[in-house]
Amino acid sequence: ILNVEQSPQSLHVQEGDSTNFTCSFPSSNFYALHWYRWETAKSPEALFVMTLNGDEKKKGRISATLNTKEGYSYLYIKGSQPEDSATYLCALNFGNEKLTFGTGTRLTIIP
Amino acid sequence: GAGVSQSPSNKVTEKGKDVELRCDPISGHTALYWYRQSLGQGLEFLIYFQGNSAPDKSGLPSDRFSAERTGGSVSTLTIQRTQQEDSAVYLCASSPDRGRYEQFFGPGTRLTVL
Numbered sequence: 691i692l693n694v695e696q697s698p699q700s701l702h703v704q705e706g707d708s709t710n711f712t713c714s715f716p717s718s719n720f721y722a723l724h725w726y727r728w729e730t731a732k733s734p735e736a737l738f739v740m741t742l743n744g745d746e747k748k749k750g751r752i753s754a755t756l757n758t759k760e761g762y763s764y765l766y767i768k769g770s771q772p773e774d775s776a777t778y779l780c781a782l783n784f785g786n787e788k789l790t791f792g793t794g795t796r797l798t799i800i801p
Numbered sequence: 802g803a804g805v806s807q808s809p810s811n812k813v814t815e816k817g818k819d820v821e822l823r824c825d826p827i828s829g830h831t832a833l834y835w836y837r838q839s840l841g842q843g844l845e846f847l848i849y850f851q852g853n854s855a856p857d858k859s860g861l862p863s864d865r866f867s868a869e870r871t872g873g874s875v876s877t878l879t880i881q882r883t884q885q886e887d888s889a890v891y892l893c894a895s896s897p898d899r900g901r902y903e904q905f906f907g908p909g910t911r912l913t914v915l
Contacts, residue, residue: 694843724903733804734892734906779844787857787899788834793843 692784696792703770704800710766711795713780717761721783729776770799805907813913822878822910826895833876839889883914
């Protein structure tokens with residue numbers, strides 16, 4: 691069984707503060723790592739697809755890093771805003787087509 | 802353009818009834834996936850289609866679950882003789898091709914089995 695672990699499970703952050711959370715995975719047989727944002731009653735939205743060790747992606751205030759050798763990825767949010775409140779999902783392709791998901795980090799921004 | 806759509810958005814059924822869930826992928830996307838999220842669980846893979854073929858059905862939890870895809874487009878997930886443990890949000894996703902591409906998700910169908 692290939693487990694994808696995300697931590698913390700939930701997080702409350704004051705508006706304007708920066709935050710980060712972690713995705714950990716077995717480092718072998720790794721093809722790609724995906725980060726998704728899932729707001730309540732909406733479709734999961736892709737943030738990043740990462741494939742290379744040392745890969746770093748950025749979209750506005752959100753960025754992600756990937757360390758395939760040690761098996762982790764960090765997602766960073768700078769200057770949190772209320773619209774950042776969502777569940778953030780990490781998912782991996784382990785050599786096949788399907789995505790194996792973590793259980794997510796539920797982020798709540800406190801105004 | 803139009804995203805992935807799913808219907809119905811909510812379905813309440815009685816234990817033992819059959820249900821059909823529909824997914825309309827993004828036009829031209831050859832790969833289609835079904836996932837579900839049960840209460841307190843992460844998203845789990847059910848089945849993957851490439852065109853109309855299903856090379857990976859490994860996530861279907863029992864033989865009460867089946868899925869088909871026609872015309873390389875619409876897919877239907879059928880659950881026969883529903884059980885309470887089938888209650889979950891069922892999500893469909895499509896992608897331009899197989900592999901490490903981004904998967905585009907629909908809004909899901911929330912299934913409640915009473």
